[in-house]
Amino acid sequence: MNGHAVQPEAVRQSTAARERVKVALVSSRSAAVDIPATNYPIERFTLPNGLRVVLAPDRSAPVIGVAVVYDVGIRSEPEGRTGFAHLFEHLMFQGSRNLEKLAHFRYVQGAGGTFNGSTHLDYTDYFETLPANALERTLFLEADRMRGPRLTEENLRNQVDVVKEEIRVNVLNRPYGGFPWLKLPPVMFDTFPNAHDGYGSFVDLESATVADAQSFFERYYAAGNAVLTVSGDIDTARAARLIEQHFGDVPAGAAPQRPDFDEPDLTEERRSAYVDRLAPLPAVASAWRVPNPIEQFSAYLPYVVLAEVLTDGDASRLVQRLVMRDRTATSIGGYLGFMGEPFETRDPTALLLQAHLPPGGDVDKVLRTIDEETERIATDGLADGELARTVARMGTHLLRDTDAVLGRALRMAVLEQQRSDPRLINELPRLLSQVTEEQIVAAAGQLRPQRRATVEVQVGNPGGAQ
Amino acid sequence: MTRPVPPLEPTHELSVPETAERTLANGLTVLAIQRASVPLVELRLRVPFAEADLAGTSLLTQTLFSGTADMSTVDIAAELQSVGGALGAGADPDRLLVSGNSLAAGLPRLLDILADVLQRATYPADEVGTERDRLVDRIQVAQSQPAHLARVALLKRVYGSHPYATQTPEAADVKEISPEQLRSLHADRLRANGAILVLVGDVAPDKMLEEAERALSTWDGGGRSVELPPAPALVPGALTLVDRPGSVQSSLRMALPGVPRTHPDHAALQLANLIFGGYFSSRWVENIREDKGYTYGPHSVVEHSIAGTMLSVSAEVATEVTGPALLETWYELGRLASLPPKDAELEQARQYALGTLQLGMSTQSGLAGLASTYAGYGLRLDYLAEHAARLGAATLDDVAAAAAKYLAPSGGVTVVLGDADKVESVLGVLAPVQREGVRQATGLDEVAEEAPAGGGVAPGADPAAGGSAEGA
Numbered sequence: 001m002n003g004h005a006v007q008p009e010a011v012r013q014s015t016a017a018r019e020r021v022k023v024a025l026v027s028s029r030s031a032a033v034d035i036p037a038t039n040y041p042i043e044r045f046t047l048p049n050g051l052r053v054v055l056a057p058d059r060s061a062p063v064i065g066v067a068v069v070y071d072v073g074i075r076s077e078p079e080g081r082t083g084f085a086h087l088f089e090h091l092m093f094q095g096s097r098n099l100e101k102l103a104h105f106r107y108v109q110g111a112g113g114t115f116n117g118s119t120h121l122d123y124t125d126y127f128e129t130l131p132a133n134a135l136e137r138t139l140f141l142e143a144d145r146m147r148g149p150r151l152t153e154e155n156l157r158n159q160v161d162v163v164k165e166e167i168r169v170n171v172l173n174r175p176y177g178g179f180p181w182l183k184l185p186p187v188m189f190d191t192f193p194n195a196h197d198g199y200g201s202f203v204d205l206e207s208a209t210v211a212d213a214q215s216f217f218e219r220y221y222a223a224g225n226a227v228l229t230v231s232g233d234i235d236t237a238r239a240a241r242l243i244e245q246h247f248g249d250v251p252a253g254a255a256p257q258r259p260d261f262d263e264p265d266l267t268e269e270r271r272s273a274y275v276d277r278l279a280p281l282p283a284v285a286s287a288w289r290v291p292n293p294i295e296q297f298s299a300y301l302p303y304v305v306l307a308e309v310l311t312d313g314d315a316s317r318l319v320q321r322l323v324m325r326d327r328t329a330t331s332i333g334g335y336l337g338f339m340g341e342p343f344e345t346r347d348p349t350a351l352l353l354q355a356h357l358p359p360g361g362d363v364d365k366v367l368r369t370i371d372e373e374t375e376r377i378a379t380d381g382l383a384d385g386e387l388a389r390t391v392a393r394m395g396t397h398l399l400r401d402t403d404a405v406l407g408r409a410l411r412m413a414v415l416e417q418q419r420s421d422p423r424l425i426n427e428l429p430r431l432l433s434q435v436t437e438e439q440i441v442a443a444a445g446q447l448r449p450q451r452r453a454t455v456e457v458q459v460g461n462p463g464g465a466q
Numbered sequence: 467m468t469r470p471v472p473p474l475e476p477t478h479e480l481s482v483p484e485t486a487e488r489t490l491a492n493g494l495t496v497l498a499i500q501r502a503s504v505p506l507v508e509l510r511l512r513v514p515f516a517e518a519d520l521a522g523t524s525l526l527t528q529t530l531f532s533g534t535a536d537m538s539t540v541d542i543a544a545e546l547q548s549v550g551g552a553l554g555a556g557a558d559p560d561r562l563l564v565s566g567n568s569l570a571a572g573l574p575r576l577l578d579i580l581a582d583v584l585q586r587a588t589y590p591a592d593e594v595g596t597e598r599d600r601l602v603d604r605i606q607v608a609q610s611q612p613a614h615l616a617r618v619a620l621l622k623r624v625y626g627s628h629p630y631a632t633q634t635p636e637a638a639d640v641k642e643i644s645p646e647q648l649r650s651l652h653a654d655r656l657r658a659n660g661a662i663l664v665l666v667g668d669v670a671p672d673k674m675l676e677e678a679e680r681a682l683s684t685w686d687g688g689g690r691s692v693e694l695p696p697a698p699a700l701v702p703g704a705l706t707l708v709d710r711p712g713s714v715q716s717s718l719r720m721a722l723p724g725v726p727r728t729h730p731d732h733a734a735l736q737l738a739n740l741i742f743g744g745y746f747s748s749r750w751v752e753n754i755r756e757d758k759g760y761t762y763g764p765h766s767v768v769e770h771s772i773a774g775t776m777l778s779v780s781a782e783v784a785t786e787v788t789g790p791a792l793l794e795t796w797y798e799l800g801r802l803a804s805l806p807p808k809d810a811e812l813e814q815a816r817q818y819a820l821g822t823l824q825l826g827m828s829t830q831s832g833l834a835g836l837a838s839t840y841a842g843y844g845l846r847l848d849y850l851a852e853h854a855a856r857l858g859a860a861t862l863d864d865v866a867a868a869a870a871k872y873l874a875p876s877g878g879v880t881v882v883l884g885d886a887d888k889v890e891s892v893l894g895v896l897a898p899v900q901r902e903g904v905r906q907a908t909g910l911d912e913v914a915e916e917a918p919a920g921g922g923v924a925p926g927a928d929p930a931a932g933g934s935a936e937g938a
Contacts, residue, residue: 035550035569036505036569036570036571038504058503060501060502060503061481061503061824061827061828062478062481062824063824063825063828097469098468098469098471099471101756102747102752102756103471105746105747106747106814107471109745109746109747109814109817109818110747110813110814110817110818111474111817111821112817112818112819112820112821112822112824112825113818113821113822113825114822114825115746129825130821130825131477131478131821131824131825132478133474133475133476133477133478134474134475134821135475136472136475137471137472137473137474140469140471140472141471144469157759158756158757158758158759159759160759161758161759161760162755162756162759162761162762163762164784165715165759165760165761165762165782165783165784166762166763168714168715168762168782168784169715169762169763169782172714173612173713173714173715173782174610174611174612174613175607175610175611277712278610279610280606280607280609280610281603281606281607312547313543313546313547313552314531314539314540314542314543315540315541315543315544315547316543320540323596323600324539324540324593324596327596327599330599330600330603330604331600356603356607358599358603359603359606385544385548388548389544389547389548390547392547392548392549392550392569393546393547393550393551393552395550395569396506396550396551396552396567396568396569399504399505399506399569400504400506400567400830400831402504403503403504403506403829403830403831404828404829405828461610
């Protein structure tokens with residue numbers, strides 16, 4: 001329902017992995033801080049219809065988190081149907097086999113729970129947080145729509161209208177709408193899956209048909225393409241029994257072959273600019289490709305840490321230099337993945353830096369300074385304690401994400417889906433603390449101008465007056 | 467063929483964690499709650515700040531961590547990071563709030579740095595200059611955001627000359643603030659007496675109290691108690707139309723009367739608000755979103771402040787449907803104010819209110835936010851159990867009476883921000899309209915307190931889940 005769970009500035013880093021980071025090289029310094037890890041017990045199994053299930057009991061509060069994640073996202077939507085993955089996410093709330101329109105919302109909220117769904121580049125999630133006594137009801141609701149939503153012309157037209165208002169709120173009627181997550185991919189990428197507007201054009205949204213929705217469901221919403229996770233106050237044996245009872249007869253269906261969305265790295269700099277008629281101040285965002293987050297996890301992880309070394313807090317490199325010393329930027333942020341979720345994205349993806357500038361700010365100067373600072377890390381390495389403190393703070397963010405029963409369920413569901421390893425949730429703090437200074441230095445050396453895609457927001461509303 | 471929806475299992479009794487409490491000799495109250503779910507600790511320090519200069523307070527929140535006698539901005543940030551920590555400050559017309567967290571083992575260091583800042587912040591000229599410019603930039607950005615402008619217009623309309631009327635400073639006023647003014651504001655108002663520190667996390671409560679006392683017992687008491695006058699009653703009248711030329715949506719806002727958490731009508735009002743528009747499964751959301759497709763994230767929230775409570779109604783709607791959307795809003799308010807709701811509607815709202823109380827307490831940050839907010843009103847977490855009992859006991863008559871008393875559209879004020887040339891005539895069909903230009907003043911969105919599940923930045927599909935920053 002909430003279009004895209006994207007607010008990169010607000011997004012906190014989190015973590016995950018399949019291959020283990022190699023034991024730190026003797027010659028290199030790792031963070032060497034002791035970040036306490038969680039030890040959530042995790043059980044996983046697969047139903048005969050292909051549905052993968054992850055259970056993570058935690059009896060510390062009488063609440064549960066339920067997440068169903070389908071392995072389809074913005075990158076999989078067909079040409080001529082931009083925004084369709086998200087529109088379809090809305091349709092999954094419009095009634096199902098045994099439930100009228102509005103019933104899903106009422107059953108969840110009438111149980112004291114909250115719900116939502118969101119569409120990402122590589123997956124779509126549906127989730128609830130509830131008091132623990134609503135477990136069976138919630139399993140029923142998710143199973144019912146996995147069997148099939150009620151796809152009607154009336155509901156489709158209604159939700160096209162709702163999605164258009166969502167786009168107006170988040171993109172068209174506010175400054176910096178869609179910056180940079182909708183604005184930078186078309187600069188960096190050449191192919192439709194990676195480059196197109198995931199919120200969709202109004203023309204494409206209005207052209208969507210019930211038949212499109214039906215075939216999208218049949219192709220991507222198969223049991224074998226989904227993961228169900230339940231975390232929190234559950235008895236795992238009982239939960240497993242209830243899951244079998246409610247999901248067992250969802251028709252079997254295999255996951256479709258996922259295309260390879262890879263594109264070649266950039267060999268020369270790409271620049272683009274646009275005027276935002278509502279923006280009072282200039283802004284700029286740059287992205288550099290990073291190693292495959294799934295297949296090359298140990299090579300990817302240093303970039304996740306590097307983004308924080310560069311931008312986390314007043315002691316970070318770029319905040320010190322750009323914001324506090326040079327005053328060439330008002331704010332700077334850095335993160336992995338266009339939606340700021342480093343451990344929930346597949347290849348191809350990027351490290352992003354985005355800066356807002358003061359009035360009359362010089363974008364080229366900001367970019368040159370970023371180059372200088374990454375070069376400085378590549379040449380001189382890190383200061384004493386710099387890696388350790390950065391990683392300690394990342395550990396807090398990771399743990400904080402998983403304190404919420406739903407945050408835990410969602411992360412484990414995606415880890416299962418993309419890496420077949422939900423237990424990675426417990427390993428992430430340790431893996432972070434094993435990233436070495438050498439790895440950070442090498443990663444910083446890769447952030448060169450010729451590998452960079454940049455988009456610049458030009459002021460359309462000087463002074464901020466309407 | 468149709469399968470029955472499984473019933474709910476028996477409800478758990480609301481479980482409220484225990485709070486350890488100590489008031490130090492300097493007047494600082496410390497509340498400590500153990501929740502061992504993750505090895506972290508959450509910190510909230512709430513300091514009464516009523517009537518403090520708005521521009522000065524705003525800049526103070528941005529420069530409080532800019533240096534002490536011994537540490538620079540970078541030193542402070544690096545020291546905090548080394549224990550996985552961070553601290554930040556924000557303010558509203560009632561209080562200044564320092565929020566932060568760290569690894570549980572870092573609590574002593576987190577408190578030491580907080581204590582150093584509270585007692586020895588220096589507001590260095592260079593850093594103050596930087597933060598002043600940044601604040602002015604942020605004010606400018608806020609001025610271009612429709613939700614912010616609508617909020618500014620609503621507060622002005624609701625509060626008139628009360629201090630709540632303007633909650634964000636003028637850029638020109640911020641530019642005038644000197645480091646000396648910040649130091650004097652700090653000395654005058656950032657005092658221990660009357661302040662409340664909340665610690666929640668994976669540390670024994672006694673240990674948390676000990677550490678707080680060790681670090682903060684030397685913080686100056688003193689200070690003075692400043693009480694705001696009660697917020698004025700709403701004055702219904704012409705609809706205020708604020709022009710934002712070229713806007714592709716209209717921001718509808720209404721304020722209706724509300725009552726404080728301790729008022730006998732509060733639980734019934736909360737339920738009435740839920741039935742009207744306070745959560746997704748409400749009449750208004752089902753009407754203007756799920757039936758008519760006018761809007762994405764409409765929400766209606768009881769907003770508590772120390773000097774008064776209001777019920778605020780918000781929706782961003784397509785410019786073309788501004789009139790019809792407002793008509794449906796008034797219709798749903800009027801319908802609930804004049805006809806009792808159905809039993810099933812009340813039960814559903816009641817379960818939602820009770821369930822989300824439990825959800826809000828299920829994280830360290832949720833608990834810390836609730837404990838801190840309630841403490842600002844002289845309440846403790848046991849209020850939640852009492853409130854749950856009142857929610858459980860509210861009858862259909864109670865809720866109908868509360869709806870009649872508080873939700874009547876004739877008792878509210880309405881503000882619309884949008885393209886006035888396109889919407890003025892249709893609005894004029896519904897009510898007298900008074901047109902205004904956009905105010906040049908405005909401000910910034912304060913660092914949001916973590917809302918319980920579902921809240922936060924996204925204009926959610928589940929409007930009531932987050933509730934206001936002030937919680938249930």
